Amino acid sequence: MESLNDLRKQRIDKLGRIRDLNLEPFAYAYEQTHFAADIVAAFTGEEQESVSVAGRLMTVRRMGKASFAHLMDRSGRIQLYIKQDHIGERSYDLFKLLDIGDIVGVTGTVFKTRTGETTVLAESLTLLAKNLRPLPIVKEKIEDDEKVIFDQFADKEMRYRQRYVDLIVNPDVRDVFIKRSRIVSEIRRYLEGRGYLEVETPALQPIYGGALARPFVTHHNALDMQLFLRIADELYLKRLIVGGLDGVFEIAKDFRNEGMDRDHNPEFTMLELYVAYQDYTFMMDLVEDMVGRLCTDVLGSHTLPFHGRTIDFRSPWKRIGYMDAVSEAVGEEVHDRDEAEIRNVAKKAGIDVGDLSGRGALLDAIFSARVEPDLWNPTFITDFPIELSPLAKKHRSRPGLTERFEAFVAGMELCNSFSELNDPVDQRERFEAQTRLKEAGDEEAMVLDDDYLRAMEYGMPPTAGLGIGIDRLVMLLTDSPSIRDVILFPTMRPEQ
RNA sequence: GAGGGUGUAGCUCAGCUGGUAGAGCAACGGCCUUUUAAGCCGUGGGUCCUGGGUUCGAGCCCCAGCACCCUCACCA
Numbered sequence: 057m058e059s060l061n062d063l064r065k066q067r068i069d070k071l072g073r074i075r076d077l078n079l080e081p082f083a084y085a086y087e088q089t090h091f092a093a094d095i096v097a098a099f100t101g102e103e104q105e106s107v108s109v110a111g112r113l114m115t116v117r118r119m120g121k122a123s124f125a126h127l128m129d130r131s132g133r134i135q136l137y138i139k140q141d142h143i144g145e146r147s148y149d150l151f152k153l154l155d156i157g158d159i160v161g162v163t164g165t166v167f168k169t170r171t172g173e174t175t176v177l178a179e180s181l182t183l184l185a186k187n188l189r190p191l192p193i194v195k196e197k198i199e200d201d202e203k204v205i206f207d208q209f210a211d212k213e214m215r216y217r218q219r220y221v222d223l224i225v226n227p228d229v230r231d232v233f234i235k236r237s238r239i240v241s242e243i244r245r246y247l248e249g250r251g252y253l254e255v256e257t258p259a260l261q262p263i264y265g266g267a268l269a270r271p272f273v274t275h276h277n278a279l280d281m282q283l284f285l286r287i288a289d290e291l292y293l294k295r296l297i298v299g300g301l302d303g304v305f306e307i308a309k310d311f312r313n314e315g316m317d318r319d320h321n322p323e324f325t326m327l328e329l330y331v332a333y334q335d336y337t338f339m340m341d342l343v344e345d346m347v348g349r350l351c352t353d354v355l356g357s358h359t360l361p362f363h364g365r366t367i368d369f370r371s372p373w374k375r376i377g378y379m380d381a382v383s384e385a386v387g388e389e390v391h392d393r394d395e396a397e398i399r400n401v402a403k404k405a406g407i408d409v410g411d412l413s414g415r416g417a418l419l420d421a422i423f424s425a426r427v428e429p430d431l432w433n434p435t436f437i438t439d440f441p442i443e444l445s446p447l448a449k450k451h452r453s454r455p456g457l458t459e460r461f462e463a464f465v466a467g468m469e470l471c472n473s474f475s476e477l478n479d480p481v482d483q484r485e486r487f488e489a490q491t492r493l494k495e496a497g498d499e500e501a502m503v504l505d506d507d508y509l510r511a512m513e514y515g516m517p518p519t520a521g522l523g524i525g526i527d528r529l530v531m532l533l534t535d536s537p538s539i540r541d542v543i544l545f546p547t548m549r550p551e552q
Numbered sequence: 553g554a555g556g557g558u559g560u561a562g563c564u565c566a567g568c569u570g571g572u573a574g575a576g577c578a579a580c581g582g583c584c585u586u587u588u589a590a591g592c593c594g595u596g597g598g599u600c601c602u603g604g605g606u607u608c609g610a611g612c613c614c615c616a617g618c619a620c621c622c623u624c625a626c627c628a
Contacts, residue, residue: 059562063597118584119586122586155579207563208564213619214620270627320628471628
């Protein structure tokens with residue numbers, strides 16, 4: 057009788073047998089004096105050091121009255137050697153009742169086995185938490201300095217739904233999320249070090265804005281009103297620029313009610329930064345410098361592997377104008393062409409323009425199909441058409457364009473930035489153009505935000521703004537193929 | 553949203569042309585005081601994703617559904 061239920065019953069039965077030994081299977085605390093990896097790194101083979109380690113049993117090899125096991129803590133693994141004549145009969149009886157997955161504390165002395173593995177010779181063994189549900193058994197060995205893994209826990213659905221199991225048995229997964237955490241704290245440190253203020257703005261908004269996207273809608277009972285989950289922080293952060301905070305950033309979840317794929321999750325983390333008295337060229341330099349800093353400080357290199365190739369994050373990144381990139385891709389100048397001419401160019405290039413209308417949308421179709429996929433090493437695409445950029449300032453010298461750039465890496469958009477539009481009259485006209493698109497059925501068009509315009513009418517300094525998708529940045533820096541590999545609990549349909 | 557794929561023991565996977573459901577690891581019992589993917593001997597373990605259908609008989613064929621994965625479309 058050993059279905060999952062029976063395996064659980066066996067282990068629940070062990071709880072009683074452990075209590076029969078006068079031991080409690082769920083402890084309150086345990087004093088750790090060392091972490092596994094530190095012991096392994098520091099031990100020379102001489103000293104008779106006593107250590108207390110705590111963690112999860114990952115392997116057990118029993119040989120009658122003596123056994124070896126591996127314990128895993130936050131730092132890594134260390135081998136345990138448990139001998140009945142060392143820890144006593146009662147503790148060894150306890151050990152015989154333990155399973156892979158149990159959490160234990162062990163005090164003992166460090167030594168090296170005959171085969172040279174640094175090991176803790178146990179003097180005492182404490183059960184800290186009994187496992188009742190069998191863990192996937194992943195085995196590994198080192199062959200020709202390569203780690204070979206057997207029976208890896210690989211089912212993506214189970215890995216995402218039960219991330220706790222994934223984290224226990226797949227050390228690479230754990231490494232990715234540790235790196236993610238370091239990347240975010242390094243960004244904070246970088247920005248705080250330059251005097252920018254971290255702020256928090258509403259996630260529940262009566263009017264959504266700051267990006268072109270469909271929102272999630274919710275309802276507030278007490279106010280009996282519709283609220284939207286933010287699709288961007290942008291308009292609130294720029295209100296703070298009006299308010300004189302001059303340099304503000306926010307690292308927060310945005311929510312967009314759209315499709316999901318390798319690089320889209322409905323909730324995702326965005327860094328937005330606004331700096332008064334600067335323009336988009338300042339922001340380009342900042343992005344290049346900050347990402348470069350992350351490469352060296354977190355990953356230890358400016359050239360990183362990604363999808364079997366290498367990404368070179370060294371400065372300076374390539375910079376190319378949007379219209380130049382499109383012209384080059386189709387082998388034809390598109391700068392001064394009107395909508396009909398650009399439609400023809402797109403068709404000639406074999407791009408399905410379907411029912412697209414508007415010069416900007418057509419250019420974007422060409423850009424997405426012919427330019428974006430080929431941008432492997434970090435590249436700034438600059439000076440986007442005004443139709444695509446309702447919150448960006450008109451280019452100071454090139455009509456029809458805005459002072460805006462996006463950085464692309466490995467065919468993926470990494471960030472979006474512009475010299476912020478600070479002319480309230482111009483901004484009102486752009487909003488009105490968006491309203492016309494919305495009335496024509498564009499569900500992603502922006503909604504006019506009167507309070508934002510009111511704020512801008514009080515006077516907004518020239519400002520550079522930036523948004524970086526943190527999830528995508530982490531994907532690039534950790535060679536992760538899917539956004540779900542860098543989000544601890546990606547959005548899933550519920551089970552059953 | 554479209555197309556393709558996958559779903560069998562706790563985990564990783566076999567399962568032929570439709571004929572009583574298999575392996576390794578894990579578990580359980582026995583032996584074993586320097587092992588390491590996996591010592592030796594033995595035992596048990598299944599909603600074959602779900603619901604219909606065809607058939608004497610379905611893990612396998614048909615229909616519908618669910619979940620996940622991949623590609624494409626939209627989007628950051």
